[in-house]
Amino acid sequence: xxxxxxxxxxxxxxxxxxxxxxxxxxxxxxxxxxxxxxxxxxxxxxxxxxxxxxxxxxxxxxxxxxxxxxxxxxxxxxxxxxxxxxxxxxxxxxxxxxxxxxxxxxxxxxxxxxxxxxxxxxxxxxxxxxxxxxxxxxxxxxxxxxxxxxxxxxxxxxxxxxxxxxxxxxxxxxxxxxxxxxxxxxxxxxxxxxxxxxx
Numbered sequence: 564x565x566x567x568x569x570x571x572x573x574x575x576x577x578x579x580x581x582x583x584x585x586x587x588x589x590x591x592x593x594x595x596x597x598x599x600x601x602x603x604x605x606x607x608x609x610x611x612x613x614x615x616x617x618x619x620x621x622x623x624x625x626x627x628x629x630x631x632x633x634x635x636x637x638x639x640x641x642x643x644x645x646x647x648x649x650x651x652x653x654x655x656x657x658x659x660x661x662x663x664x665x666x667x668x669x670x671x672x673x674x675x676x677x678x679x680x681x682x683x684x685x686x687x688x689x690x691x692x693x694x695x696x697x698x699x700x701x702x703x704x705x706x707x708x709x710x711x712x713x714x715x716x717x718x719x720x721x722x723x724x725x726x727x728x729x730x731x732x733x734x735x736x737x738x739x740x741x742x743x744x745x746x747x748x749x750x751x752x753x754x755x756x757x758x759x760x761x762x
Contacts, residue, residue: 595740602736602745609698610734610747613684617730618751620654620663620686625758627653632660636759643719646703648728654688661689667703676737678744701746702733708753727753 625639633639633651641649647666654661664687673681680701686693706729707715719725730751735744 599740599743599745602738602740603747606699606734606736606745606747609700610732610749613698613700613732613734614749614751616686617665617732618754620652620665621728621730621754622756623652623654623758624650624663624756625652626756627651627660628656628658629653632658633758637722637724639756639759640719640723640725641721643705643707643715643723643725644717645705648705663688665703667700673697677739678735678737680744681735681737697737699734699737700732701735702731704731705729706731712753726759727755729753 625633625636627633633653639651641651641662643649647664649662649664651660652663653659654663664685666685666687668683668685670680670682672683676697676699678699678701681697681699682701683697684700684703705717707717707719707723707725708727708729709715709724710726712727715723715725728751730749732749733746734749735746
């Protein structure tokens with residue numbers, strides 16, 4: 564009777580341990596799924612917000628309500644590089660020419676973020692920087708094309724012949740679960756500002 568009692572106790576301990584292990588794994592899995600789902604939703608929203616602003620601004624390259632102020636659209640893009648662009652536009656549609664400057668800040672700026680790759684995307688209007696909140700942007704890459712569709716080699720200066728732009732934007736979560744960061748990517752292939760081709 565004593566031997567079978569010991570076997571019953573050992574069996575109970577083993578089965579209880581297995582059940583607890585399953586419960587802990589299930590809890591960890593649920594926590595990971597919840598964290599990743601919320602992280603994915605956040606990066607999708609951040610990506611959509613950044614993409615809308617960038618698309619709006621880039622479509623207005625060379626535009627001015629008073630077109631006499633920007634008569635030559637080939638001079639609308641002042642400087643273009645792989646992750647930086649300066650151009651003229653009338654962003655607020657008030658008839659005044661605005662200078663726009665987009666560029667990525669260094670990774671060292673975001674020391675409070677756990678993600679070592681995220682950076683701030685700066686949107687400078689008329690020399691007034693409007694740095695975005697940390698949206699988790701890790702890539703802002705631009706590719707430029709001429710009227711024949713050939714790729715232009717940056718850096719490109721004033722009157723560089725840019726007709727269309729490919730925009731690549733990657734956003735990652737700012738916090739990781741088990742050292743894994745969620746990621747979302749957006750690409751606008753050959754975005755054309757009508758004002759660069761109209762006149």
